[in-house]
Amino acid sequence: GENVEQHPSTLSVQEGDSAVIKCTYSDSASNYFPWYKQELGKGPQLIIDIRSNVGEKKDQRIAVTLNKTAKHFSLHITETQPEDSAVYFCAASYGQGGKLIFGQGTELSVKP
Amino acid sequence: DSGVTQTPKHLITATGQRVTLRCSPRSGDLSVYWYQQSLDQGLQFLIQYYNGEERAKGNILERFSAQQFPDLHSELNLSSLELGDSALYFCASSATYTGELFFGEGSRLTVL
Numbered sequence: 001g002e003n004v005e006q007h008p009s010t011l012s013v014q015e016g017d018s019a020v021i022k023c024t025y026s027d028s029a030s031n032y033f034p035w036y037k038q039e040l041g042k043g044p045q046l047i048i049d050i051r052s053n054v055g056e057k058k059d060q061r062i063a064v065t066l067n068k069t070a071k072h073f074s075l076h077i078t079e080t081q082p083e084d085s086a087v088y089f090c091a092a093s094y095g096q097g098g099k100l101i102f103g104q105g106t107e108l109s110v111k112p
Numbered sequence: 113d114s115g116v117t118q119t120p121k122h123l124i125t126a127t128g129q130r131v132t133l134r135c136s137p138r139s140g141d142l143s144v145y146w147y148q149q150s151l152d153q154g155l156q157f158l159i160q161y162y163n164g165e166e167r168a169k170g171n172i173l174e175r176f177s178a179q180q181f182p183d184l185h186s187e188l189n190l191s192s193l194e195l196g197d198s199a200l201y202f203c204a205s206s207a208t209y210t211g212e213l214f215f216g217e218g219s220r221l222t223v224l
């Protein structure tokens with residue numbers, strides 16, 4: 001079925017540490033994998049995305065890696081800051097229409 | 113500000129009632145998506161429209177229906193409401209159906 005598994009569900013790190021969130025998807029035809037950040041009281045906002053023809057993408061302190069064979073992709077945040085505290089969602093595209101199926105979310109807490 | 117407008121922001125109603133949630137996509141975006149976010153349930157895909165036509169359907173209940181109008185705004189109709197329908201309902205839009213989604217701030221529905 002159309003499924004995205006995300007873990008951990010909660011993650012607490014000290015400021016300056018790295019954070020890693022992992023996702024797996026079920027359809028080998030999925031070709032688009034975005035990550036969204038949701039702050040309290042707001043809608044999710046795209047922070048980084050990767051397509052299936054790329055293995056890794058970096059944007060300042062954020063990076064995403066994709067392993068198509070294993071159907072895994074991960075978000076890496078380095079040098080975490082308190083303002084990184086939020087809920088992070090991974091997603092994978094499914095079907096010809098490209099609908100996004102989201103993981104269950106990871107609540108990241110960065111302690112100063 | 114994502115450019116996606118959802119109304120109302122908050123809605124309290126009783127079981128058995130019917131409500132309509134409205135979404136205005138970003139200017140020029142042809143694709144509209146509806147997601148339901150319940151506590152601990154992540155973002156559940158409901159339905160996707162592209163330029164007025166239904167593109168993909170998720171686990172949307174028969175009591176729920178949606179449409180996208182010629183001016184590209186969309187409405188999600190929820191009828192025979194149950195306590196379990198209480199949730200945040202997000203609308204998102206994108207220029208195509210394979211790219212970044214821009215989310216509104218959501219409509220919080222409380223069914224008493």
